Amino acid sequence: MGKLYDLLLQDIRFEEGLNACMNCGVCTAICPAAEFYKYDPREIVDTIQTKDEEKTEALLKSETIWYCGQCMSCKTRCPRGNTPALVIMALRTLSQKLGYFTDSEKGRQQFAIKRTVGENILKYGYCVPTYAVDPKMHPEQGPIWEHIFNNIDDVMDRLGGNLKKKGSGALREIHQKNLDELDKIFEVTGGYKLYGEIENYSEKKAGEMGLEFKKEGIDNEYFRHVYTCNSDNHGK
Amino acid sequence: MKDEGKKQIWKDYQKDIADDHYYYVRSCIRQSFFPASEEFFLRLLKDDLGKDVFDDPNHTTCTGIGYHSDIVSFETIMTVVARHFSMMKESGYKNIIISCVTSFGIYTEIIETWKHFPEVLAKTRENLFKATGREFDIPENMAHASDIIYKFKDEIAQKAKYRLVNPITGKPLNIVEHIGCHYSKMFPKYGVGGAEFPEVLAGMIDAWGGKVIDYPERRHCCGFGFRQYLVQANRGYSIANSKKKFDSMEPYKPDLILANCPGCTMFMDKWQYTISEMEGKTYGENQQGIPVLTYEELAGLVMGYNPWDLGLQYHQIQSEPLLHKLGIEFSIEDKYKTRDGRQMPIPECPANINY
Structure with missing residues (x-):
């Protein structure tokens, strides 16, 4: 048994997600990602089942593991009760711990997610508050979103929100004592360690790629690169 | 079946x-x-x-x-x-x-x-x-x-001012329901009706007089895909999945899409705009788009709440055609007013959606 397989076994989602796969391919048949990308969850599970160290390492460094959309449709349909999407989560977690994620275009995007959603969680207490969904980064949200974004106080007030104010309600200000508890939870459970790993490996990769990297924020070449780069070599 | x-x-x-x-x-x-x-x-x-x-x-x-x-x-x-x-x-x-x-x-x-x-x-x-x-x-x-609204759907029906029926034709509205994948695909026992035939939204539609429309891609994911939307480079995945659903439901002429997941509601609303910009294709009657509502918004409408207090003006696909079909009275002047009655700017109209 390979060492990487041992590391995967430490993730409870891996234990839950993979019993014995009989390679029927139902997961691939139902998978939205398999329809869009060069992606085959059956193949991934098959590779993992070989426990082959080299093949597993190649997978951890590949584009493939980042294609899943986490819809969990595979869980409903697998006749053996496997969940390839949970196996994917264990692979992605390990890929980040070992720094392999920066070897792939799709893996490098983890830096962009950490700098946006990851920062929002600890700064605001929300993953995607209205004021952090900038139309410049989300042109697909259309003119109505631009209108909401530009008139956020009046819109939230009309719709019964409690924007950045004390008390309960939609988009209320999250009190500092609650943010402090979140902070402590991240500290105790390794949340900051994971953020640190994403940051450190990304900084190293930015150096290798000759792209500007800043310790904070999204105004730097590396962020813009990973957020927008699409080699268009992922589809079928 | x-x-x-x-x-x-x-x-x-x-x-x-x-x-x-x-x-x-x-x-x-x-x-x-x-x-x-x-x-x-x-x-x-x-x-x-x-x-x-x-x-x-x-x-x-x-x-x-x-x-x-x-x-x-x-x-x-x-x-x-x-x-x-x-x-x-x-x-x-x-x-x-x-x-x-x-x-x-x-x-x-x-x-x-x-x-x-x-x-x-x-x-x-x-x-x-x-x-x-x-x-x-x-x-x-x-x-x-949505389970709670489902539980009280009959009480809501008793208090309803409107039914999901066109008062002019007397026909029920054609409604497509979309259940968020994580509601019951992982653990069917936690969802009303399980994963294959969830009843949570269909039950509301039935109770309030509408007609639930089945279509081939009914259970397909909206395409959010988390990282597949959060990162701009991946959004093709997200929109392609929604498009697959729209193309599949289009022949059944839905008057409305009802969703229980906030992400699905938002994506299915916004991607109709994006598809109209990318391909000049606008779904729905008269190129007006297919309105996508939350179950709270639909419950509010049937109970006679003001559509603009429910926030329907802040969807990219506008709901006036739907309100007309339901015979719901509304004030167009009130649509973009602040709580204290000041007029707000009017949002820009998309080029390919007929407002």
């Missing part, structure tokens, strides 16, 4: 939904994109149905979007959720209502994990205590907010 067969399956997948005394946890996406839906929900429970519900200002995100995009670990999210359970206990509640479908799926995953791996539960207790000094109990009853 014939209706009778489906109804048998629905009977096999019924869940207990608490009758009163709820602790409510909000959704990052619903409160940001559909704040009026959450406000209406609380008002409905408290004022119209006379229920006790606590909207705790102290809960935070569950970190679910971070979890499913793999920047938040399972250990971290379990402890954040445990903190919510601790605050629920502190407030004296045992029944939880979850506004978000991603969160709902996470709560089910965590509770099932704790059942099968008691050592993980023990570790989470230890983590939470170490971080915050808190202790917690697992909720006695857990419902998604």
Whole structure:
């Protein structure tokens, strides 16, 4: 048994997600990602089942593991009760711990997610508050979103929100004592360690790629690169 | 499958939904994109149905979007959720209502994990205590907010001012329902009607007089895909999945799409705009788009609430054609007014959607 397989076994989602796969391919048949990308969850599970160290390492460094959309449709349909999407989560977690994620275009995007959603969680207490969904980064949200974004106080007030104010309600200000508890939870459970790993490996990769990297924020070449780069070599 | 067969399956997948005394946890996406839906929900429970519900200002995100995009670990999210359970206990509640479908799926995953791996539960207790000094109990009853509306659908029907019927033709509206994947695809027993034939939204549509439309890609994902939307380079995945659904439902001429997940509601609304810009293709009658509503918005409409207080003007696909079909009276002047009656700017009209 390979060492990487041992590391995967430490993730409870891996234990839950993979019993014995009989390679029927139902997961691939139902998978939205398999329809869009060069992606085959059956193949991934098959590779993992070989426990082959080299093949597993190649997978951890590949584009493939980042294609899943986490819809969990595979869980409903697998006749053996496997969940390839949970196996994917264990692979992605390990890929980040070992720094392999920066070897792939799709893996490098983890830096962009950490700098946006990851920062929002600890700064605001929300993953995607209205004021952090900038139309410049989300042109697909259309003119109505631009209108909401530009008139956020009046819109939230009309719709019964409690924007950045004390008390309960939609988009209320999250009190500092609650943010402090979140902070402590991240500290105790390794949340900051994971953020640190994403940051450190990304900084190293930015150096290798000759792209500007800043310790904070999204105004730097590396962020813009990973957020927008699409080699268009992922589809079928 | 014939209706009778489906109804048998629905009977096999019924869940207990608490009758009163709820602790409510909000959704990052619903409160940001559909704040009026959450406000209406609380008002409905408290004022119209006379229920006790606590909207705790102290809960935070569950970190679910971070979890499913793999920047938040399972250990971290379990402890954040445990903190919510601790605050629920502190407030004296045992029944939880979850506004978000991603969160709902996470709560089910965590509770099932704790059942099968008691050592993980023990570790989470230890983590939470170490971080915050808190202790917690697992909720006695857990419902998604759509489960609650489903439970009280008949009471809502009795109080309704409108039915989902066109008063001019006398025909029921054709309604497509979309269930968020994480509502029951992981653990069918937690969803009303299970995963293959969820009844949670179909039951509301039936009770309020509409006609549920079946179509081939009914259970296909909306395409959010977490990292597949969050990162601009990946959004082709997201829009392609929604497009697959729109193309599949189009021949059935839906008057409305009803969704229980805030993310699905938002994407299916916004992607219609994006497709119209990219391809010049606009779905729905007269190139007006197909309105996509939350279950709170639909309940509010049938109960006669002002559509602009429910926030329908802040969807990219506008709802006037739907309101006309339902015979709902509304003031166009009130549409973009502030709470105190000031006129706000009017949003720009998209080039390819007929307003």
